Amino acid sequence: MSDVRETTAEANSFRDTDGEIWPSVVERATRAIQAGDGEDLRDLVADLHEADVGSLLEALQPDDRPRLISLLGKNFDFTALTEVDDTVREEILEELSNDEVAEGVRDLDVDDAVYILEDLDHSDQAEILEKLPALERIALQRGLDYPEDSAGRRMQTDCIAVPPFWSVRQTVDYIRDTPDLPDTFYEVFIVDPAHRLLGAVPLDKLMRARWGDRIDSIATEDHQRVHATDDQENVALLMQRYNLVSVPVVDDSERLVGVMMVDDIVDVLDEEADEDLKALGGVKADEELSDSVWYTVKGRFPWLFANLLTALISASVIDTFEASIQAMVALAVLMPIVASMGGNAGTQTMTVTVRAIATRQLGRANAWRVIRREMTVGLMNGLGFALLLGTMAALWSGVPGLGVIIGLALMIVLTAAAVGGILIPLALHRLKIDPAVSSGPFVTTVTDVIGFFSFLGIATLWLSRS
Amino acid sequence: MSDVRETTAEANSFRDTDGEIWPSVVERATRAIQAGDGEDLRDLVADLHEADVGSLLEALQPDDRPRLISLLGKNFDFTALTEVDDTVREEILEELSNDEVAEGVRDLDVDDAVYILEDLDHSDQAEILEKLPALERIALQRGLDYPEDSAGRRMQTDCIAVPPFWSVRQTVDYIRDTPDLPDTFYEVFIVDPAHRLLGAVPLDKLMRARWGDRIDSIATEDHQRVHATDDQENVALLMQRYNLVSVPVVDDSERLVGVMMVDDIVDVLDEEADEDLKALGGVKADEELSDSVWYTVKGRFPWLFANLLTALISASVIDTFEASIQAMVALAVLMPIVASMGGNAGTQTMTVTVRAIATRQLGRANAWRVIRREMTVGLMNGLGFALLLGTMAALWSGVPGLGVIIGLALMIVLTAAAVGGILIPLALHRLKIDPAVSSGPFVTTVTDVIGFFSFLGIATLWLSRS
Numbered sequence: 001m002s003d004v005r006e007t008t009a010e011a012n013s014f015r016d017t018d019g020e021i022w023p024s025v026v027e028r029a030t031r032a033i034q035a036g037d038g039e040d041l042r043d044l045v046a047d048l049h050e051a052d053v054g055s056l057l058e059a060l061q062p063d064d065r066p067r068l069i070s071l072l073g074k075n076f077d078f079t080a081l082t083e084v085d086d087t088v089r090e091e092i093l094e095e096l097s098n099d100e101v102a103e104g105v106r107d108l109d110v111d112d113a114v115y116i117l118e119d120l121d122h123s124d125q126a127e128i129l130e131k132l133p134a135l136e137r138i139a140l141q142r143g144l145d146y147p148e149d150s151a152g153r154r155m156q157t158d159c160i161a162v163p164p165f166w167s168v169r170q171t172v173d174y175i176r177d178t179p180d181l182p183d184t185f186y187e188v189f190i191v192d193p194a195h196r197l198l199g200a201v202p203l204d205k206l207m208r209a210r211w212g213d214r215i216d217s218i219a220t221e222d223h224q225r226v227h228a229t230d231d232q233e234n235v236a237l238l239m240q241r242y243n244l245v246s247v248p249v250v251d252d253s254e255r256l257v258g259v260m261m262v263d264d265i266v267d268v269l270d271e272e273a274d275e276d277l278k279a280l281g282g283v284k285a286d287e288e289l290s291d292s293v294w295y296t297v298k299g300r301f302p303w304l305f306a307n308l309l310t311a312l313i314s315a316s317v318i319d320t321f322e323a324s325i326q327a328m329v330a331l332a333v334l335m336p337i338v339a340s341m342g343g344n345a346g347t348q349t350m351t352v353t354v355r356a357i358a359t360r361q362l363g364r365a366n367a368w369r370v371i372r373r374e375m376t377v378g379l380m381n382g383l384g385f386a387l388l389l390g391t392m393a394a395l396w397s398g399v400p401g402l403g404v405i406i407g408l409a410l411m412i413v414l415t416a417a418a419v420g421g422i423l424i425p426l427a428l429h430r431l432k433i434d435p436a437v438s439s440g441p442f443v444t445t446v447t448d449v450i451g452f453f454s455f456l457g458i459a460t461l462w463l464s465r466s
Numbered sequence: 467m468s469d470v471r472e473t474t475a476e477a478n479s480f481r482d483t484d485g486e487i488w489p490s491v492v493e494r495a496t497r498a499i500q501a502g503d504g505e506d507l508r509d510l511v512a513d514l515h516e517a518d519v520g521s522l523l524e525a526l527q528p529d530d531r532p533r534l535i536s537l538l539g540k541n542f543d544f545t546a547l548t549e550v551d552d553t554v555r556e557e558i559l560e561e562l563s564n565d566e567v568a569e570g571v572r573d574l575d576v577d578d579a580v581y582i583l584e585d586l587d588h589s590d591q592a593e594i595l596e597k598l599p600a601l602e603r604i605a606l607q608r609g610l611d612y613p614e615d616s617a618g619r620r621m622q623t624d625c626i627a628v629p630p631f632w633s634v635r636q637t638v639d640y641i642r643d644t645p646d647l648p649d650t651f652y653e654v655f656i657v658d659p660a661h662r663l664l665g666a667v668p669l670d671k672l673m674r675a676r677w678g679d680r681i682d683s684i685a686t687e688d689h690q691r692v693h694a695t696d697d698q699e700n701v702a703l704l705m706q707r708y709n710l711v712s713v714p715v716v717d718d719s720e721r722l723v724g725v726m727m728v729d730d731i732v733d734v735l736d737e738e739a740d741e742d743l744k745a746l747g748g749v750k751a752d753e754e755l756s757d758s759v760w761y762t763v764k765g766r767f768p769w770l771f772a773n774l775l776t777a778l779i780s781a782s783v784i785d786t787f788e789a790s791i792q793a794m795v796a797l798a799v800l801m802p803i804v805a806s807m808g809g810n811a812g813t814q815t816m817t818v819t820v821r822a823i824a825t826r827q828l829g830r831a832n833a834w835r836v837i838r839r840e841m842t843v844g845l846m847n848g849l850g851f852a853l854l855l856g857t858m859a860a861l862w863s864g865v866p867g868l869g870v871i872i873g874l875a876l877m878i879v880l881t882a883a884a885v886g887g888i889l890i891p892l893a894l895h896r897l898k899i900d901p902a903v904s905s906g907p908f909v910t911t912v913t914d915v916i917g918f919f920s921f922l923g924i925a926t927l928w929l930s931r932s
């Protein structure tokens with residue numbers, strides 16, 4: 001990996017070559033906060049991008065975070081709070097007074113303000129909204145009324161809309177002369193008198209069009225649109241699939257109500273991948289590095305508990321074969337190998353399956369082909385490891401029969417792992433249960449039980465025969 | 467989750483509510499291909515977005531994919547090949563003649579053409595390049611000369627650059643009058659006579675500026691830039707962090723050579739998250755659903771082999787305590803529970819750590835705080851499960867001492883899992899080894915060995931005393 005060190009002077013003094021914030025910056029900020037030195041703090045933060053202020057907040061000790069904001073006062077840009085972990089934001093907001101929060105979100109874009117306020121409890125939300133001017137209050141309230149994780153919550157509500165009969169020149173003049181336009185925009189939207197969306201014109205196309213042309217004559221055909229109640233994840237996948245930088249958002253009557261911007265979508269996609277990854281690792285989707293110990297313990301306990309139940313089932317399988325183990329302790333030594341190989345092979349298949357479901361690459365159209373492929377892979381790896389481990393076990397124990405037994409068990413468990421690793425996530429998905437969260441314990445149970453049962457079962461048959 | 471069904475008419479007839487391609491579409495395409503019916507195929511594909519054509523290709527049987535392209539001939543847009551899995555693309559390109567490929571990439575943007583050609587072997591690459599007109603050949607060759615996964619490989623080489631002394635009007639006129647400009651652009655760049663980058667002006671700002679102003683007077687201050695040799699992942703993190711839709715790319719002499727666009731960056735971020743997720747699940751970063759059985763077997767074997775070594779180490783630990791197991795078979799029944807709890811707790815911590823390292827949220831500035839937190843979490847969960855499992859084991863076996871032993875072992879292994887789960891990825895990262903790929907086997911070895919050793923060790927001490 002090369003580095004982005006020299007990308008800007010700021011990146012140089014704020015972040016190291018790896019993109020990590022310099023410890024010295026954190027130390028300076030901590031000193032300034034503890035000395036109550038608002039001036040030094042302002043010097044430090046003044047030229048920083050909101051994303052860097054966010055990173056700095058996260059790197060500080062929890063107690064110092066709200067103090068930084070209070071010390072900076074009007075010099076603190078609340079947009080930085082959209083760049084930090086949810087837990088960090090909630091903790092900070094709890095420490096700030098409702099007056100401070102109301103003052104801070106007042107000048108923000110609606111989507112940023114909604115993002116900051118949405119996780120507060122309703123009484124705080126109501127109190128803060130009351131402190132705002134009527135116009136802002138109404139806009140924020142409307143944003144908060146959309147369902148959680150919907151496009152309506154995350155969209156920019158300011159957008160440029162013009163009637164279809166305007167000329168290119170009229171549109172350009174309008175953009176140039178109207179003072180109250182959104183900060184950033186990549187498209188101009190065309191709407192009818194009822195504000196229903198008719199089409200969209202990207203800025204680069206608008207700039208290169210003939211002045212006299214009607215604006216609707218240069219609109220993009222079949223332009224994508226999404227509904228305010230659509231799930232953010234679906235909107236994100238749509239924008240990613242069709243390489244969109246912005247997409248208009250309409251209400252149930254097809255009226256233009258806002259626009260989703262690509263930078264928000266990047267964060268949504270990132271969150272989704274993050275959630276899947278954490279879910280597969282057995283931690284709650286929203287677990288963050290900044291969570292409290294108690295919150296983390298509570299979050300991880302259920303998964304460990306599910307694993308305990310799985311392990312107890314396995315133990316009861318082993319218990320059934322106590323007599324065989326008593327007769328041949330080597331079985332106890334070798335049995336964890338079989339279970340562990342099965343568990344890992346199952347996890348491999350499950351990981352690929354969960355990811356393919358999330359990215360919509362695995363569906364009815366190709367499920368059978370993929371299942372057959374996974375079974376073949378399981379069988380082949382099973383054969384390879386059966387030979388390898390079977391030989392080793394036979395040599396180690398001096399009992400050739402034991403090599404055959406562990407080889408057979410391994411082939412059974414690796415094939416079962418392949419089948420379970422793909423069918424379990426697919427079935428959960430069909431039942432509308434998130435496969436990333438729930439597949440793990442089921443797959444492990446299947447591979448453990450089949451692993452122990454096949455190895456100890458075959459061994460018992462063999463022992464009883466000889 | 468709501469749906470995006472009604473977003474467009476195309477989405478309706480091509481994809482279901484979940485964003486998956488309809489099986490009926492795949493069937494129709496398959497029928498047309500097998501009947502050699504180019505006309506029906508053209509009807510089906512004509513109005514599809516390149517991303518949808520890509521999805522269709524992936525959903526087809528491998529043999530049908532190159533046949534679809536040959537049947538469509540000039541009506542097939544090679545851009546669709548940038549939207550499919552690497553394996554699918556490679557298989558298709560192998561089946562097509564170099565003439566067909568040269569014809570297909572000829573009219574593509576340089577970045578798309580580079581993306582398609584970069585994985586071909588050198589002799590094919592050279593042969594295809596030779597068939598292209600000089601100008602395109604040189605542009606492609608330059609792209610291919612940049613290191614793999616660098617910004618230079620993925621950047622759009624067309625961009626709009628103007629001198630600093632031009633007025634806003636001159637710049638707008640230039641954009642309007644020059645025929646050969648890039649298809650899509652969000653910024654105009656300012657360069658000196660040696661084409662060194664001086665600044666950038668976003669289109670929306672340009673449109674709203676006074677005609678007479680000098681273009682450099684409205685340039686964004688401290689504009690981010692990246693180098694052509696920078697790693698794509700770092701560029702992607704930079705663009706995500708600062709919410710950029712495009713970022714200029716410069717060479718070693720700070721000359722403007724291209725621009726990275728956000729839609730490419732979305733794909734890079736997605737790939738990175740994907741790689742981490744797969745690596746943690748023990749599959750190769752580039753494993754895809756469309757890989758052949760043999761490729762998949764080869765990819766998964768090494769990880770299963772690493773796991774076998776781990777399991778053998780655990781087995782040898784168990785072997786040491788054979789006498790104790792012989793004396794008390796209940797130990798064999800319970801020992802997998804301890805190891806499995808440790809393995810899962812270690813995976814939880816490791817998952818959070820790996821993700822935090824990848825997103826640059828865990829570094830020197832906060833490592834100690836996080837390590838302390840994880841140890842506390844491990845101890846607390848250890849205590850909880852020690853009480854729970856200890857009681858269960860005592861009741862089940864009727865031997866109270868066994869409950870104490872398993873409780874103690876569980877506390878030791880869960881604390882060790884927390885420490886190992888965070889220190890191992892951090893150490894690997896410090897050694898410049900990708901923690902997502904390599905942490906798993908190490909963490910499992912630590913938790914297995916400590917789990918078996920502490921449980922069987924304490925039990926042996928206890929057995930020898932009583």
